[in-house]
Amino acid sequence: MSVHEQFAEDLALLALGSLQGDQRAAVEQHLAGCPSCRRELEQLRGDMSLLALSTAGPKPPARAKERLMSAIANQPRAQRSESPPVPWWAVLGWAAAAAMIIMVALLWQQNQTLEQHVANLSAELKQQQAELANAREVVATLTRPDAVVTVVTANTRPQPxxxxxxxxxxxxxxxxxxxxxxxxxxxxxxxxxxxxxxxxxxxxxxxxxxxxxxxxxxxxxxxxxxxxxxxxxxxxxxxxxxxxxxxxxxxxxxx
Ligand SMILES: [Zn+2]
CATH class of the missing domain: 2.60.40 (Immunoglobulin-like)
Known part of the structure; x- marks a missing residue:
């Protein structure tokens, strides 16, 4: 097992934002000097956002899901010989992460809807502001006393x-x-x-x-x-x- 494989699970956890403390410090230290692990992390982050989008979209990108799931699944097998079995709370951690992904997807969808609303409202507001500005100009012209000129027949006194x-x-x-x-x-x-x-x-x-x-x-x-x-x-x-x-x-x- 290469030194990079050792970090594979930690990279997945880091991408999910659930790696903390010494473990995180160790991964970050390794990332600083390892371009291939940095690439892997970027790819995992990309996969993660695709996965989040896919619950809102019509076609889940199966490849992204597979990649992420195999990254998660592979590592415990490799470690089994040296490490104790995965404790129950680690499984709970993944359940929480999955729930988080679904929540992010829902929030993203909601956000899209809200953004559309805001865009519609601001277009409407712009239109109304333009109309109001026009109306104000017309009224300003009509009500300026020095803008009123009464045209009458020559030699006739202007009538009220x-x-x-x-x-x-x-x-x-x-x-x-x-x-x-x-x-x-x-x-x-x-x-x-x-x-x-x-x-x-x-x-x-x-x-x-x-x-x-x-x-x-x-x-x-x-x-x-x-x-x-x-x-x-x-x-x-x-x-x-x-x-x-x-x-x-x-x-x-x-x-
Ligand atoms: Zn590496």
Whole structure:
């Protein structure tokens, strides 16, 4: 028996990570000076991972399993002449190692599934972030007071006007106004959603225009699903009112 064969079982144990103490130190010392045992160890480690994968895959690589099992089986026979029989706890050690391999395989499978989930989620997130960035840009453009230019007939004074962008089933509202007359002190404009069903006007945001008369209301709190007959604007106290104060200064119905 060559000096390398002496280490064959220890190599298998080392590959499984269950060799400890003096035995391990002795094997590692031998490995440091023996390329052929290092190759054997690498091969055993490769076999071990193949074996782990094989319980998850459709075709177990029989050769890897054979190699590993014969590496394990051969050595006790060779040692029988000099060493005492393999004690019962050594068998238990192999059972534990086998259980470990199966567990590793299951964890690996689970990990693959989780990784797929994470990949899907991150793709979805990227898509949503891109959509959000686009939406933000559009809103930023629409709501910059200095970006609003009203095109009117030459020699006509720009008229006050407002546009409401309303998504009923999500209760989303963006209202943009331009050329609004300046307000008296302690007053503000208030926007109203006038329901088609004849119910009371719903407050849809209190706002003041800037020095150019531009203003924007973005997503004021609104009940979901109100069918609008029109949007209207009144002048109210700064804190807003719960019912519109006449007269209505601007009104517009949907097309
Ligand atoms: Zn060797």
């Amino acid at each position: 006007q407002g546009k409401a962008f309303y998504v009923r089933d999500q209760a989303r509202l963006v209202f943009i106004a331009s050329n609004l007359p300046q307000l008296p002190p302690q007053k503000a404009y208030e926007l109203w959603l006038i329901p088609a069903n004849g119910k009371a006007p719903v407050p849809a945001g209190v706002f003041k225009p800037d020095v150019r008369g531009s203003a924007a209301v973005i997503n004021p709190p609104l009940p979901v699903g109100v069918e609008p007959k029109a949007f209207a604007m009144t002048i109210e106290p700064e804190q807003g009112s719960s019912t519109p104060t006449m007269p209505i200064v601007m009104v517009g119905a949907g097309e």
